Amino acid sequence: MAVQFLKHIALEIAESDCDKAEVFYTAFGLELRRNSLHMGFACQGRQYDSLILIPGSDRKRLHHVAMGTDIAGLAAIEERLAAAGIEILSMIEGFNNGGLWFRNPHGLLFNVQVCERERDVTPEAPFLINSPGHYNRINAGAMPPKSELGEVVPRKLGHTLLFTPHLQESIDFLIDVLGMRLSDRSQDAVAFLHCQGGSDHHVIALAQSSAVGFHHASFMLATPDEVGVGGREMINKGYEKGWGFGRHAIGSNFFHYIQDPWGSFIEYYADIDYIGDSDNWEAQNWPLEDSLFTWGPNPPEDFVRNYESE
Numbered sequence: 001m002a003v004q005f006l007k008h009i010a011l012e013i014a015e016s017d018c019d020k021a022e023v024f025y026t027a028f029g030l031e032l033r034r035n036s037l038h039m040g041f042a043c044q045g046r047q048y049d050s051l052i053l054i055p056g057s058d059r060k061r062l063h064h065v066a067m068g069t070d071i072a073g074l075a076a077i078e079e080r081l082a083a084a085g086i087e088i089l090s091m092i093e094g095f096n097n098g099g100l101w102f103r104n105p106h107g108l109l110f111n112v113q114v115c116e117r118e119r120d121v122t123p124e125a126p127f128l129i130n131s132p133g134h135y136n137r138i139n140a141g142a143m144p145p146k147s148e149l150g151e152v153v154p155r156k157l158g159h160t161l162l163f164t165p166h167l168q169e170s171i172d173f174l175i176d177v178l179g180m181r182l183s184d185r186s187q188d189a190v191a192f193l194h195c196q197g198g199s200d201h202h203v204i205a206l207a208q209s210s211a212v213g214f215h216h217a218s219f220m221l222a223t224p225d226e227v228g229v230g231g232r233e234m235i236n237k238g239y240e241k242g243w244g245f246g247r248h249a250i251g252s253n254f255f256h257y258i259q260d261p262w263g264s265f266i267e268y269y270a271d272i273d274y275i276g277d278s279d280n281w282e283a284q285n286w287p288l289e290d291s292l293f294t295w296g297p298n299p300p301e302d303f304v305r306n307y308e309s310e
């Protein structure tokens, strides 16, 4: 009786930023579906928009996080909200979905709605590597010529990382009210939470800051090669500031981040840990030196800067 998946993240932006937002996210591989009130960016062939931009703000800031559940899940969350004394807000203009709107203790706006969990991504050929004693790819090369690579196609929205002014209270809210589970954390700096019933290692991650804010949204690619190719393509398109290619320790994913027009990030990932059964996953509290990555270039100096707090 909990949230089942991350549906979208909505950001407010300035009207004057709409064009550069469109160029940036379509360069990343998302498709634009516009309506009269906002811009929705979706993975090709997916039902739901993953990123929604609401023009008209004085600057970019996190607007809300939308999660999906079923009828019983919504009823259970409504009960827990009442028990916690959290006010249910009225519908937000432009988002007429019948779900519940409410804020966490730090003002972060959530929407939980009854909606069918989108089918999982279409299965693809497994990534095969030759390793000592294991010749998994025989009589076949791994890479096509560069000219035949084509552009990478994000398969689905995987997770988001949000800033919070109080890490533990934000963790408690996601667990106690939304029914999520802690996957891992690193001291009082960062925490990673997943949905019960089969989930990527993290669906919502939280980083300690002085205020609420959006850090990044992350999209699945099929292989580490695609993460490398996608990151390189974004550099070739002029988006040189980012971080990658590298691999995280917490969640194990290969990553390449690209800085968006507002100083936050978007991430390509592959090979993230999968938690099939929350009861058989033991959350670890990782040392701070493991909180960011295992290998890769050093992150840019503003990688964990919350521009929304300024």
Ligand SMILES: [Fe+2]
Binding pocket: 159, 161, 216, 217, 218, 267
């Ligand atoms: Fe990420």
